[in-house]
Amino acid sequence: VLKLYQHVIRIHDLSDLPGPPVASYIWGDIFNLKKAPAGTLWREWTKKYGPTFIIHEGLMKPMLILGDAKGATHVLNNTSIYWKPEIDRSILSLWFGESMLSAEGQIHAERRRRLNPAFNSQSIKQIAPILFDLAFRLEANWTDRLGSAKSVVVDVSGALQGYALDAVSMTMFAHCISTSEGPNSVKEMFKNLSEGPPSEDTIVNRLARVIVSMYPRLLAILPSPMKTWATTLRAELGKIATEVWDVGKLNEDVGGMDARILEVLSQQKKDGAKISKDDAVAEIVGLLFVGSETVANVIGEFLHELAHHPRIQQTLRQEFVDFEAQHGFPPSFNDLMASGNERLKYLDAVMMESLRCKMPVMDVQRVPIVEDIIPLSTPIPGRNGNFLRVQPGQIISIPLRDGINFDPRIWGEDVEEFRPERWLEPGTSERGPGLGGLLTFGDGPKTCIGRGFALAEFKIVVSTLVRNFYIYPSEDEPDIDFYHLGSNAVKPKVRGKEKEGVKLPLRIQRV
Numbered sequence: 001v002l003k004l005y006q007h008v009i010r011i012h013d014l015s016d017l018p019g020p021p022v023a024s025y026i027w028g029d030i031f032n033l034k035k036a037p038a039g040t041l042w043r044e045w046t047k048k049y050g051p052t053f054i055i056h057e058g059l060m061k062p063m064l065i066l067g068d069a070k071g072a073t074h075v076l077n078n079t080s081i082y083w084k085p086e087i088d089r090s091i092l093s094l095w096f097g098e099s100m101l102s103a104e105g106q107i108h109a110e111r112r113r114r115l116n117p118a119f120n121s122q123s124i125k126q127i128a129p130i131l132f133d134l135a136f137r138l139e140a141n142w143t144d145r146l147g148s149a150k151s152v153v154v155d156v157s158g159a160l161q162g163y164a165l166d167a168v169s170m171t172m173f174a175h176c177i178s179t180s181e182g183p184n185s186v187k188e189m190f191k192n193l194s195e196g197p198p199s200e201d202t203i204v205n206r207l208a209r210v211i212v213s214m215y216p217r218l219l220a221i222l223p224s225p226m227k228t229w230a231t232t233l234r235a236e237l238g239k240i241a242t243e244v245w246d247v248g249k250l251n252e253d254v255g256g257m258d259a260r261i262l263e264v265l266s267q268q269k270k271d272g273a274k275i276s277k278d279d280a281v282a283e284i285v286g287l288l289f290v291g292s293e294t295v296a297n298v299i300g301e302f303l304h305e306l307a308h309h310p311r312i313q314q315t316l317r318q319e320f321v322d323f324e325a326q327h328g329f330p331p332s333f334n335d336l337m338a339s340g341n342e343r344l345k346y347l348d349a350v351m352m353e354s355l356r357c358k359m360p361v362m363d364v365q366r367v368p369i370v371e372d373i374i375p376l377s378t379p380i381p382g383r384n385g386n387f388l389r390v391q392p393g394q395i396i397s398i399p400l401r402d403g404i405n406f407d408p409r410i411w412g413e414d415v416e417e418f419r420p421e422r423w424l425e426p427g428t429s430e431r432g433p434g435l436g437g438l439l440t441f442g443d444g445p446k447t448c449i450g451r452g453f454a455l456a457e458f459k460i461v462v463s464t465l466v467r468n469f470y471i472y473p474s475e476d477e478p479d480i481d482f483y484h485l486g487s488n489a490v491k492p493k494v495r496g497k498e499k500e501g502v503k504l505p506l507r508i509q510r511v
């Protein structure tokens with residue numbers, strides 16, 4: 001009864017906000033939104049209703065879409081008022097165990113403080129040789145695939161997913177995941193979790209989702225393939241962590257790999273902090289998950305964009321050629337990462353434009369735990385004042401991919417165009433909150449801890465691949481759509497072959 005009462009109050013409170021007519025009184029708009037490729041429905045709604053509007057979850061539960069930059073910054077920075085929704089926290093702790101990803105308040109701050117040293121700039125510099133080795137391995141693999149052929153089609157998405165998983169596992173806990181094989185292997189469990197179960201859109205599945213979103217605690221009781229995969233994954237990673245953690249292999253030579261997470265946690269344990277192996281495993285699984293999906297997808301989509309924009313591809317390649325002609329060697333880690341680097345400024349520009357347009361996370365969600373007033377930069381039509389009052393429990397979605405990063409008020413009328421040159425024009429960095437005016441890495445105390453790591457991976461992989469390969473669309477499968485899948489990441493599927501799952505075929509040819 002209490003839930004129903006809160007439900008009605010929230011509908012009443014926000015009922016005058018603009019928004020699309022609800023698609024179904026039972027299922028709301030969420031199921032349609034999930035089915036629509038990125039760049040379609042969400043952007044259409046923003047164009048029609050402005051940055052702040054209402055859509056509905058199942059049983060008419062209102063969801064506030066907050067694409068207003070000032071409002072989003074307020075929500076993301078006030079972590080004592082705004083928490084992740086209970087359903088998200090339940091899923092995260094069920095999948096990974098109690099980690100930084102599912103924690104709030106003091107516990108979150110404490111867990112984050114523990115992990116910070118593994119992601120500072122010295123750590124990233126220390127692990128950079130491993131990232132280069134992995135990029136060279138990818139290059140060698142593509143060269144093998146080419147054999148004596150002039151060009152060949154490769155699934156870029158699968159290759160990058162493998163790269164990104166190894167990048168986190170080999171640098172953070174000294175283990176190479178891509179060599180694990182078999183139906184219960186770590187690699188397989190990750191693939192299952194990130195793509196989700198085959199999407200059967202049945203009434204039973206929809207009903208289960210609506211009920212679970214109202215009563216997240218049911219998740220612990222109800223059977224689900226995601227839960228089984230996550231349990232297997234935790235058990236497998238537990239075995240690996242035991243080897244390095246309990247058996248004390250941290251200081252041994254681990255085949256050119258590093259164990260930054262295990263090192264920083266075990267050091268803190270020695271200094272008296274209460275950290276168990278299970279804590280370490282939970283942090284590792286969570287990091288592997290959020291740290292690999294995101295990077296693999298943003299680089300994959302960027303290569304897809306290069307395939308369709310030969311001019312951008314050639315300009316970027318020429319920058320590397322000029323660099324090498326001037327220095328006699330390709331860019332090192334320091335060259336790639338130097339800020340304001342005049343000699344590699346187009347690389348910086350394509351990276352920022354990819355982070356703007358190819359954002360792999362659709363949205364971040366929060367719920368106020370007490371009543372609050374959100375300040376807005378753009379007033380809502382028909383309402384007085386530049387603010388919005390929200391009740392405790394109101395789901396707020398901050399749309400990143402198709403929201404703030406695509407707002408013409410911030411980015412100008414050519415916002416839909418992939419145009420790296422906009423980053424070479426003056427004033428870009430003053431456009432809004434976050435890195436370069438983007439909310440791609442979030443904002444506030446929960447902003448992405450792996451941002452530096454992700455930027456290093458992007459530059460290392462892109463410089464290695466673009467220097468060595470021409471990239472073209474695949475003539476047989478030219479149309480790729482990007483969908484918001486089970487794990488909240490945006491992933492590619494071939495148009496007309498969606499049932500074949502995540503795939504990004506591109507043609508490569510040796511330079």
Ligand code: HEM
Nearest residue numbers: 290291294295298364440441442446447448449450453454
């Ligand atoms: C292009 C790549 C990436 C993007 C776009 C991205 C995006 C984000 C965003 C938007 C958030 C904030 C979520 C929220 O506020 O609810 C976040 C948090 C996080 N990211 Fe990333 N991320 C990327 C790469 C990485 C990498 C490489 C790692 C680690 C190896 C990582 C680890 C994390 C962690 C642990 C959090 C949670 C931080 C916290 O709760 O304090 N991410 N990321």
